[in-house]
Amino acid sequence: MTSGPTTALFDYAPAPEAIGIAPIANSYDLFIGGQFVPPVAGGRLATVNPATEQILTEVGLADAADVDRAVKAARRAQEGWARMRGRDRGKLLFRIARLMAERSRELAVLETLDNGKPIRESRDVDIPLACAHVFYHAGWADKLGYAGLGANPRPLGVAAQVIPWNFPLLMLAWKIAPALATGNTVVLKPAETTPLTALRFAEICQQADLPPGVVNILTGGPQTGAALISHPGIDKVAFTGSTEVGRSIQRTLAGRVPVTLELGGKGANIIFEDAPIDQAVEGIVEGIFFNQGAVCCAGSRLLVAEPIVEVVVEALQRRLATLRLGDPMDKNTDIGAINSPDQLARITSLVAAGVAEGAACWTSPAPLPERGYWCAPTVFTGVHQTHRIAREEIFGPVLSVLTFRTPAEALAKANDTTYGLAAGVWTEKGSRILAIAEGLHAGVVWANTYNRFDPSSPFGGVKESGYGREGGPQGLAGYVHAD
Amino acid sequence: MPTESRSEPVRVDVRKTCKLFINGAFPRSESGRTYVVADSRGRFLANAALGSRKDARDAVLAARAAQPRWWGATAYNRGQVLYRVAEILEGRREQFIDEVSRGEGITRARAAAQVAESIDRWVYYAGFADKVSQVLGSANAVAGPYFNLSVPEPNGVMALIAPERPSLLGLVAITAPALAAGNACVIVASQAHPLPAIGLSEVLATSDVPGGVVNILTGSASEIGPWLAGHRDVDALDLTGVADAALATDLVQRAAGSVTRVRLADPAEDLTRVPGLGRLRFTCQVKTVWHPIGT
Numbered sequence: 001m002t003s004g005p006t007t008a009l010f011d012y013a014p015a016p017e018a019i020g021i022a023p024i025a026n027s028y029d030l031f032i033g034g035q036f037v038p039p040v041a042g043g044r045l046a047t048v049n050p051a052t053e054q055i056l057t058e059v060g061l062a063d064a065a066d067v068d069r070a071v072k073a074a075r076r077a078q079e080g081w082a083r084m085r086g087r088d089r090g091k092l093l094f095r096i097a098r099l100m101a102e103r104s105r106e107l108a109v110l111e112t113l114d115n116g117k118p119i120r121e122s123r124d125v126d127i128p129l130a131c132a133h134v135f136y137h138a139g140w141a142d143k144l145g146y147a148g149l150g151a152n153p154r155p156l157g158v159a160a161q162v163i164p165w166n167f168p169l170l171m172l173a174w175k176i177a178p179a180l181a182t183g184n185t186v187v188l189k190p191a192e193t194t195p196l197t198a199l200r201f202a203e204i205c206q207q208a209d210l211p212p213g214v215v216n217i218l219t220g221g222p223q224t225g226a227a228l229i230s231h232p233g234i235d236k237v238a239f240t241g242s243t244e245v246g247r248s249i250q251r252t253l254a255g256r257v258p259v260t261l262e263l264g265g266k267g268a269n270i271i272f273e274d275a276p277i278d279q280a281v282e283g284i285v286e287g288i289f290f291n292q293g294a295v296c297c298a299g300s301r302l303l304v305a306e307p308i309v310e311v312v313v314e315a316l317q318r319r320l321a322t323l324r325l326g327d328p329m330d331k332n333t334d335i336g337a338i339n340s341p342d343q344l345a346r347i348t349s350l351v352a353a354g355v356a357e358g359a360a361c362w363t364s365p366a367p368l369p370e371r372g373y374w375c376a377p378t379v380f381t382g383v384h385q386t387h388r389i390a391r392e393e394i395f396g397p398v399l400s401v402l403t404f405r406t407p408a409e410a411l412a413k414a415n416d417t418t419y420g421l422a423a424g425v426w427t428e429k430g431s432r433i434l435a436i437a438e439g440l441h442a443g444v445v446w447a448n449t450y451n452r453f454d455p456s457s458p459f460g461g462v463k464e465s466g467y468g469r470e471g472g473p474q475g476l477a478g479y480v481h482a483d
Numbered sequence: 484m485p486t487e488s489r490s491e492p493v494r495v496d497v498r499k500t501c502k503l504f505i506n507g508a509f510p511r512s513e514s515g516r517t518y519v520v521a522d523s524r525g526r527f528l529a530n531a532a533l534g535s536r537k538d539a540r541d542a543v544l545a546a547r548a549a550q551p552r553w554w555g556a557t558a559y560n561r562g563q564v565l566y567r568v569a570e571i572l573e574g575r576r577e578q579f580i581d582e583v584s585r586g587e588g589i590t591r592a593r594a595a596a597q598v599a600e601s602i603d604r605w606v607y608y609a610g611f612a613d614k615v616s617q618v619l620g621s622a623n624a625v626a627g628p629y630f631n632l633s634v635p636e637p638n639g640v641m642a643l644i645a646p647e648r649p650s651l652l653g654l655v656a657i658t659a660p661a662l663a664a665g666n667a668c669v670i671v672a673s674q675a676h677p678l679p680a681i682g683l684s685e686v687l688a689t690s691d692v693p694g695g696v697v698n699i700l701t702g703s704a705s706e707i708g709p710w711l712a713g714h715r716d717v718d719a720l721d722l723t724g725v726a727d728a729a730l731a732t733d734l735v736q737r738a739a740g741s742v743t744r745v746r747l748a749d750p751a752e753d754l755t756r757v758p759g760l761g762r763l764r765f766t767c768q769v770k771t772v773w774h775p776i777g778t
Binding site for chain 2: 308
């Protein structure tokens, strides 16, 4: 082997997923009261495939009048939904989970077309987890008295839910499943740039004969979300997105209704000198390059024990050079497209700030396609705590490498952030794992692994990463009057 | 004078200067201000310290510094310390009955019931300290070869605004769960009836509660509250004592700056009854730890 065993790339023949399984109509309406209805004002919004820059279709742009209709539909449905026996509510959710699984390939294709993430990820992660989330919560519907929330936890009423573009269907499932299991009805606004799987989900609700109004889907932009959370008829707000918007939601609501917020992060991934390096490198890749780094819990700050930093960075760069960037519909693709030009611009400007502040920048040699929005995996070394790339959430495939000498320094650096969503620790020493896990200010800690999710495992942050949990019995607490 | 010489001399009693309780010490307000505390008929009881922004910041600083050691102590130890608070309080029942009945203008019997429930509430949470993780945590059966455990951890520094009444029990009802879960607290006491809170600070100071874990400010919630709500080192805000909707709105909005979680006053809540888990749940956030299973 002339090029050396570690750098040789096999040539892969393209293995594109067939897109015919997910036909896309020319236009989509809003889903209100069990029906697809056009927006009152007739507004429309295009949604684009970020890998090709081609317009996929157009969806309704909901305004305040549509929000009002949807909230009223949800209100009308709520009492009957809450009164339905828990086992029957559960069976409807089981039915939805099964329908999602039956249409999983279609949903995966649609997700990848709309979001730009590799089909491998939407097929193997997003959609199966979304199905599992609904299935898990279906089972809670008739067992709420055992969830540690009192003998008879009552629903809050109508939940307003606003979700981001990074895991469109999965975030929808995280929001809708616990709300419905506990007897709430919902008005959900998917992200402006990724509305398509939510609309497919609306079709699934119809196929499942879910009572009209229990789920309402309003596509639209930021004004749609603002109108929804400020509507006087809602009883709960659940939001996943940026810390900036989370703050403004708390200000707007001012305690009027309960709110749960799942916001940004700047996760530290701590590698001790006794860590299994090869596994850690896989974990680092999983931590920051999964979903193009557009993960709120991404391990975007790598804290490496000083003696092994060169070994780790070299192994990491070698591994990153093998990641295949390109057509998200290709089953061999590891790194897909960035979801929108706005997001790409934000990533690019923070990368530029990293260079300007003096960190050393390494970029994967992967060629970028001509069209679409792309960012090659990027690693900064020599990063200081004060650098913007170590403090601000980039939400892209950009890793900042810092070093530490003692466990205490590792913890201090890991916690030196306004965020507190997730963190990782890699070491073979069990007692150290437990001590570091306890010392980290984060809602989720992955030890010798990273970016694992499960419906039974509560997810959510502390500090400016928000409050409230999603998943597990703790996640139900955000949707009921508990004792 | 013949009449005077026949009776016992009247002893002049020693009155207490009412101070703040910050970092285990009893300072006056740095502002030098006091306000008059009157009984229910308007008669003078004492001058209490009128806490200021600076006092609030000092208290948050003390709480932040003290919290890791309090949380780092074993839950068993925290439970013992809280039980010790009940023991000391029991020995001073008469003092508190006196302060509660005079301050709130209620009968001694009703004040005695309030004091008794306050003592019992400490015992209740003393016994909860080492059960919080079992009641609010969970071992999660994830779909994969992972050990997955969710454990409640304290918010950190909590700012609590105590209700005007019941002046002792209201304070205990919001403080004890926060301490059981491992938080450090900055408390704004009942403005109109602060004497039981001042008495409680003396109990806490002699109960092995480490200095700084509980800090009690007397004064105006509407003056001190905004500084606490907007303080970036305050991790959670309990507004049980804020009945004024406009003030509550202002405090929630200030708390939004650092995305601080807030618990609002619930008019339906009866503080005299042992609560469900809601209070305890608000004092913690759940942390979930994953680890692969393998050989």
